[in-house]
Amino acid sequence: MRYVFFLMVVAVGVSCQEEKIFTNEEVDYHEFISYKDFKTTLVRVTSIIDPNLRQSKVDALWDSLVANKQTPFVFGDSVCFLYKSQGTSVNWAGDFNRWSPTFVGQKLGDSDIWFVEKTFPQDARLDYKVVVDGVWKVDSFNPFIQYSGFGPNSELRMPLWKIPEETSPTPNIPKGTLSENQMIQSIATNLNYTVQYKVYTPSSYQSMDNLPVIYVTDGHEYADDKLGSMVIVLDNLIHQKKIKPIIAVFVDPRDPNNLSNNRRMQELRANQKFANFLCDELVPAIDATYRTIKNASHRAILGTSLGGWNSAFVGFVRSDVFNLIGIHSPAFDNTIIQNYAESTPLPLKVFMSTGIINDTQNQARAMKSVLEQKAYSLNYKEVNQGHSWGNWKGLLEEPLTYFFASN
Numbered sequence: 001m002r003y004v005f006f007l008m009v010v011a012v013g014v015s016c017q018e019e020k021i022f023t024n025e026e027v028d029y030h031e032f033i034s035y036k037d038f039k040t041t042l043v044r045v046t047s048i049i050d051p052n053l054r055q056s057k058v059d060a061l062w063d064s065l066v067a068n069k070q071t072p073f074v075f076g077d078s079v080c081f082l083y084k085s086q087g088t089s090v091n092w093a094g095d096f097n098r099w100s101p102t103f104v105g106q107k108l109g110d111s112d113i114w115f116v117e118k119t120f121p122q123d124a125r126l127d128y129k130v131v132v133d134g135v136w137k138v139d140s141f142n143p144f145i146q147y148s149g150f151g152p153n154s155e156l157r158m159p160l161w162k163i164p165e166e167t168s169p170t171p172n173i174p175k176g177t178l179s180e181n182q183m184i185q186s187i188a189t190n191l192n193y194t195v196q197y198k199v200y201t202p203s204s205y206q207s208m209d210n211l212p213v214i215y216v217t218d219g220h221e222y223a224d225d226k227l228g229s230m231v232i233v234l235d236n237l238i239h240q241k242k243i244k245p246i247i248a249v250f251v252d253p254r255d256p257n258n259l260s261n262n263r264r265m266q267e268l269r270a271n272q273k274f275a276n277f278l279c280d281e282l283v284p285a286i287d288a289t290y291r292t293i294k295n296a297s298h299r300a301i302l303g304t305s306l307g308g309w310n311s312a313f314v315g316f317v318r319s320d321v322f323n324l325i326g327i328h329s330p331a332f333d334n335t336i337i338q339n340y341a342e343s344t345p346l347p348l349k350v351f352m353s354t355g356i357i358n359d360t361q362n363q364a365r366a367m368k369s370v371l372e373q374k375a376y377s378l379n380y381k382e383v384n385q386g387h388s389w390g391n392w393k394g395l396l397e398e399p400l401t402y403f404f405a406s407n
Helices: 035-046 051-067 230-239 272-289 306-317 334-342 361-373 389-393 397-404
Strands: 003-008 027-032 073-075 078-084 090-094 113-119 125-132 135-137 145-148 151-157 182-185 194-201 213-216 247-252 258-262 299-305 324-330 349-355 377-383
Touching: 027 035, 035 051, 035 073, 035 078, 035 113, 078 125, 090 151, 125 389, 145 389, 182 272, 194 230, 194 272, 213 272, 213 397, 230 247, 230 397, 247 272, 272 306, 299 306, 299 397, 306 324, 306 334, 306 349, 324 361, 324 389, 324 397, 334 361, 349 361, 349 389, 349 397, 361 377, 377 397
Parallel strands: 213 247, 213 299, 299 324, 324 349, 349 377
Antiparallel strands: 003 027, 073 078, 078 113, 090 125, 125 135, 125 151, 145 151, 182 194, 194 247
16 A cells, blocks of 8 residues: 655745645655655654754645645554644553553654554554643544544544445435434332433334334434434435334433433443333333334344443343344443353344454453353454444444344
8 A cells, every 4th residue: 555645845944834835846746655664754854954954844744744644644554643742742542552641752853743653453443642741632633533422532544444334424315313302200110210212213204114123222322423323324224225124212321400410330230120121111112102013023222331231131131022132342240241151042133242452352252152152143243443432333234234134
């Protein structure tokens, strides 16, 4: 793979901060044919003795890298994280080091460019931030952003990673409808509080009957176009006839009266009362209101992290209601894995995925081994990513087509 960068021929002393339009005649094309070629050029330019000439050449090189979306610079499996700063320290933290700023930048000569070199699988995609003098920030020189539940992160895209097409809106196709928030008051013996949720119905829903349903925990994030993008994915897959038209119920763990109070830590950690709420309260309410198939074999539950643990738990304790179990990056404890290992097989069909760069691969692989030994119907996938919505939204097509493929 080759990358072309534009090294601008500028006069000594011209700053990259000046707004200037360069014509083709003013551009010297330099083609980096290898990572070594890039690194040699970077070191040579930043080692120029004359300070004015060095600054003009560094600015020109930097502008060319930014213009070509190559900060970080990526070639093959090699990555050079780069940042331009007058600060006294620049570090990087992200999925690759468990969000600890242990990638320590070095300054290139007397320039204001900081760098650190790493290698990753060529199909990896990872979230990160830059830490400048102790301040965490997105990489302002990298245009690629992936949102998390805590806001935007910068995104490292290795050369063989491709944007999943189904996660981008398709113009001029029929779109389903996502309802406003609906409320259900759980009974005292279950949650004893109000839960809010939204319901997705496919295009032309009013002419349909007997639709499968998927229940989604952390639903406010799965349904968010910046995070899980699940509404976009559903519209695309239904339009492409990759899946049947389905209903999706996005269950929001936040207190409707205080959205800063997120109850997922209590709801999703093998909580029998939450499982009973879903199965004995929410499912009957949805079945009474919407045109559903009232059968466990056509009813799925999907969640990520603790929600993945919850999906497995609901499948274990309430397979009378849910037979289709969707699990993204499961934060399992040992008990749920042991539960499956010690029980007779249940009538479940399981999709499970995990990233393998500081994600939940150990727990997922342990459960995979158990499910395979028990001869469960299992679709399992690993990707070179971390614990991120960029990972999970790119793995929505797999469980949806596994559970609800068009015939």
